[in-house]
Amino acid sequence: MKKAFSILAVFSALLLAYATYQALVVAPTERTMGDVQRIFYYHVPCAWTAGCLFCVNLLASIAYLTWKSSKADALAVSAAETGVVFCSVVLVTGPIWARPVWGIWWTWDMRLTTTLVLWLIYVSYLVLRKFSDSAQTPKLAAVLAIFGALDVPLVYFSIWFFRTQHPQPVIGGGGSLDPRMLRVFLINLLAFSFLGAMICWWRFRLEVFQRELDEALALEALLGPDGLPQVSARSRSPLGKSPSATGPA
């Protein structure tokens, strides 16, 4: 597993380096916007990756509520954390692009606002996980994830009612993109999706290991290092004073 990760990590780094080279050097300069347009090759793939990760979070949350599997919950938290990071990148690169092109840092446009609300919902998801540290946390978080997902289309429609300023979407939007730009864009899309998947996967493994470690430590505190119930060595165990320390044999 570790070897596979190393190989994939190197591959991911190379892909990302190649994609960056393509975006900064190979792609033609946009006629009206100039070089600042190149941010598009990072902005849109990051938005796409964040969207995918939030979808993974929703599916994992539903899976957790259905099967009560701890792995599904670990996947949900990893996807949410990674998704928030990518979503933050989107929210930062957007204004950097908008300032020279639109002349303003921010506008309360449909896609901008939806992204911001999405970010807020998932930050509140992470805050909930942080503030609730008992066994029920996964259940509460999974329910919140479902509520957040239900909210997104409503946010979108509520802002759709205002005129939108954002450029039309590249995928399925009928926008005209230079074929060379499209190629670079697709390479970047692949690279960032790959990067997102790698980070999420590794965060997932970390979470699973952390849980196994916590479980082992809790068990050891309960049973003692030799795996036997701590009846005689009551004074040694930190939990020894409570009567439940005799625990399950």
Place this chain on the structure above:
Amino acid sequence: MSSIRSITAATLVKDIRLEWRSRDAINSMLFFSLLVVVIFSFSFDPNAEESRQIAGGLIWVAFLFAAVVALNQTWARELRNQVLDAYRVSPAPASALFIAKALGNFILVSLLEALMAPLFVIFYNLRALGPAWQLIPVAILGTWALVVNGTFFAAMSIRTRSREIMLPLLLFPISIPAVQSMVEATRVILTGDASARFWIVLLLTYDVVFTTACLALFDTILQAE
């Protein structure tokens, strides 16, 4: 079906009686929203023609903040003497309990709105240029939108550390489309610029979607222990 109705009615009557005897929530909500009205009037010029433009936002933000006061104590009251545990082991359906709590909060917040709305009208010299009767469906749907999710998230936040802060952190992001609809609907009714129909339909959709979600998932939250 009749058991759901009788359980809902019993819980609702109990909550209203408790509130009627102490009047803790309604008094603090009233005073709180009065403070918001006064502080807002210092932040903006309330006499100008633009007060119609901003009044919708002021009213609903004041009610949203005040509602959190009532919502926070919905379930906190049941923690004393392990009442919540009693609910959990009782065969009563969780949805009946949820509806009773949401209705109780709805009545409380509606009462607050009925008492505070005249004050807003006086302080900000409001006069609707659009069809004023439409404010009633906006108020009913908007209050339910705040209260149904608020009741649900209050049940979630009592299981966390620092639960009083947790409720707005969970509730506000999810409520953004509802708040926007209420504010925009109120604004277009007051200014008479456009029709509020889109916003009322959106509020109705929000209410239906989240009432269904709350009823479907409340049992999970109640049993989470």
